[in-house]
Amino acid sequence: MSAFRDGLFEGKSVFVAGGTSGINLGIAKRFADLGAKVAVLGRNPEKAAFAAADIGQGAIALTADVRDYGAIRAALEEAAATNGKFDVVVSGAAGNFLAPALGMSANGFKTVIDIDLIGTFNVFRACHDLLVTPGASLIAITAGQAINAKPLQVHACAAKAGINHMIRVLAMEWGPEVRVNGISPGPISGTEGMARLAPDASEHDAYFERIPLKRWGEIDEIAEAAVFLSSSSAAYVTGTILDVDGGSQLGDASRMDVEKGLA
Known part of the structure; x- marks a missing residue:
């Protein structure tokens, strides 16, 4: 149940x-x-086009690669021409895969950096003069890899750490x-990212057990966080990375189960 009023x-x-x-589709909806x-x-x-139809209510579908600054700028101008200057811009395009550093090509590493980090910069830089000011809210979707190093994720860790610092500098x-x-x-259920990072049942269960709240998150819970950060309730919040992760960043909660004799 949402805490935010209709309209x-x-x-x-x-x-x-x-x-x-x-x-990101959940946020848009x-x-x-x-x-x-x-x-x-x-x-x-x-x-x-399918996503816009799913959202309904006159949503606009646009196509561009976030790695292409010119294409992003053109898409932003098209959207602003129809919907007006932006009150909220969310940058959430991302790429990821599991690979050890020695098993990853330089191009594979660069691809994730280009989509995640450079793509976020492109979106935010290109939209700046198309924002409603004062009061516009920019939100980047980052990840726990920005803080906690994870094996097989050198590309994502580097990209997300860069995004976190970009957020602070731009703020x-x-x-x-x-x-x-x-x-x-x-870990959010029903997402492509978790399907890649936890493809089988044992990995699914391992993630679940490590989370203090003992469940995976829902897309709607991330969307609610985006609404909060863009609302007047967050008018004094900037440069912040909001963890919506069930306590995942705190560490491995499954150890508590062992100490309590529950596992």
């Missing part, structure tokens, strides 16, 4: 890069449900006109 974002303009699936005019962007035109440079924050989701 909270009535008439406001929201742009979600990577908004054609998973967490939530803003649309609250009355926002929403534009979603992805690399695949059919997938973008300093662009305040007070614009607020810049990040959301760091934990």
